[in-house]
Amino acid sequence: ESTAAENIGAMIIGGSVAKCLSSPLSVAGYILFPLIVRGFGLIASMIGIACVYMREKPRRGMGSIQEYESCLEDAQADVEVEDPMTCLNRGYGACLVLCVAGMFGASYWCLRTEEAPNAWWHFALAGTIGISISLVFVFVTTYYTDYRYGPVKSIAQASDSGHATNIIAGLSVGMESTCIPTLVISAAIVGSYYLGYYSGIYQQGRPIAGFYGTAVGTMGMLMCVAFILAMDTFGPISDNAGGIIEMSCDDERARARTDRLDAVGNTTKALTKGYAVGSAALATFLLFSAFLDTVKELVDPNLLSGAGKIIVDLGMPEVFVGGLIGGMLVYLFSSWAIKAVGKTAQKVIEEVTYQWASDSAIREGTRIPDYDRCVRIVTKSALHEMIRPALLIVLSPIVIGVFFRLIGFFVGDALLGARVLAAMLMLATMTGILVGLFLNNGGGAWDNAKKFIERGNYGGKGSKAHKAAVTGDTVGDPCKDTAGPSFTCSSSFSPPSHW
Numbered sequence: 001e002s003t004a005a006e007n008i009g010a011m012i013i014g015g016s017v018a019k020c021l022s023s024p025l026s027v028a029g030y031i032l033f034p035l036i037v038r039g040f041g042l043i044a045s046m047i048g049i050a051c052v053y054m055r056e057k058p059r060r061g062m063g064s065i066q067e068y069e070s071c072l073e074d075a076q077a078d079v080e081v082e083d084p085m086t087c088l089n090r091g092y093g094a095c096l097v098l099c100v101a102g103m104f105g106a107s108y109w110c111l112r113t114e115e116a117p118n119a120w121w122h123f124a125l126a127g128t129i130g131i132s133i134s135l136v137f138v139f140v141t142t143y144y145t146d147y148r149y150g151p152v153k154s155i156a157q158a159s160d161s162g163h164a165t166n167i168i169a170g171l172s173v174g175m176e177s178t179c180i181p182t183l184v185i186s187a188a189i190v191g192s193y194y195l196g197y198y199s200g201i202y203q204q205g206r207p208i209a210g211f212y213g214t215a216v217g218t219m220g221m222l223m224c225v226a227f228i229l230a231m232d233t234f235g236p237i238s239d240n241a242g243g244i245i246e247m248s249c250d251d252e253r254a255r256a257r258t259d260r261l262d263a264v265g266n267t268t269k270a271l272t273k274g275y276a277v278g279s280a281a282l283a284t285f286l287l288f289s290a291f292l293d294t295v296k297e298l299v300d301p302n303l304l305s306g307a308g309k310i311i312v313d314l315g316m317p318e319v320f321v322g323g324l325i326g327g328m329l330v331y332l333f334s335s336w337a338i339k340a341v342g343k344t345a346q347k348v349i350e351e352v353t354y355q356w357a358s359d360s361a362i363r364e365g366t367r368i369p370d371y372d373r374c375v376r377i378v379t380k381s382a383l384h385e386m387i388r389p390a391l392l393i394v395l396s397p398i399v400i401g402v403f404f405r406l407i408g409f410f411v412g413d414a415l416l417g418a419r420v421l422a423a424m425l426m427l428a429t430m431t432g433i434l435v436g437l438f439l440n441n442g443g444g445a446w447d448n449a450k451k452f453i454e455r456g457n458y459g460g461k462g463s464k465a466h467k468a469a470v471t472g473d474t475v476g477d478p479c480k481d482t483a484g485p486s487f488t489c490s491s492s493f494s495p496p497s498h499w
Helices: 002-020 024-050 065-069 084-110 119-145 150-159 163-176 179-197 210-222 225-247 252-298 317-358 360-364 371-384 387-411 416-454 464-497
Strands: none
Touching (some): 002 024, 002 210, 002 252, 024 210, 024 225, 084 119, 084 210, 084 252, 119 210, 119 252, 119 416, 150 163, 150 416, 150 464, 179 252, 179 416, 252 464, 317 360, 317 371, 317 416, 317 464, 387 416, 416 464
């Protein structure tokens, strides 16, 4: 979804930038550049996926999957193989190297013009910044959600003191995990903007390619989206594999291996969600710029500022209120999404309790429970309970924009509705980025803290620490699987929903 939004936004901005170019081929190059870059990214992702395989003799210090069988009494392995995370990182690294090469090649081919001969490498560097962001997101998310590192271990340690300390530690890890991604996204937006701004493309003596530089940076971040999606699907596959092993009563070594695969899957799922939030933030910035450009084309030029811009002044009470409402919408959306999970879980518990109490054959193990009824409850609730959050995202920009436009009609400010709506979208996007990162990383950290304890640490399964970790995992599931991922779509969808 972010890829489609970014493609459309970048092509619109590219068409605006290309108006000052004389050659028709140059105009076509700036408009089609996002599609060509996306093609290079798909090729790089396919090659990167082909590089994901497990070596029988892992390099020293890189870890092996046998390390996670150390809690077993007969932990002997005939063949030592690589840790799954190492294999995924190797494929991802190969994909990024090819993406950088593809970005420079596409930039030279499409963006080199006589009017601005140096513009192509400015935009290539802007795209490289976006590619670098995706790499930073991998390392940051891995650090905060993998139980090999300090943050998850701190949650496991806090679990030894009880349920409350587990929740407190998980909240602190989730909040802390928003810092580095926010700084990285901020640096990428500013850096790519200035690379485009000073690329040498002018219109009436003014640089006009700053936003296109940001668009190219977003393209770079989304070049490897196919590989990221493959890593995302790794998570539920490994999770279900672990469930099958557990239900089939297989030996402990098989369960230990699927536990490690499941832990890696939790990390890749958190990584994908953080990556999606970051890419949605950059794509939304482009859509927000396109929104302002559209408003400028529709209104009377005499209503604009001296520089031909729409000024969104948070010092105006109406604009401030719009921003405040935008931030509130994020928390209201989160509340409804998490509440939907809680209500559905309660219905499933009631159904399971009813079957257990009403049928003695189920208690004796001579009859299989009616699983279909539970599946039916979950499926129906998954669709029904998300109607309210979806309507909130779709209707809020329309209602706020129309309401304040009517107020502007009475007070003599024809652009009041656009200003208030712009403030609402800006604050909603900013708040959504932070809340999304917090929920995704916090939920993943809680889940892997439980798995770290299940490896035999702090008393292992059934211990006091394990019971507290199960509580944390239960709290983290709706955060990382429902509310957090929803901000990827809601952040990208809100800006154009009023068009």
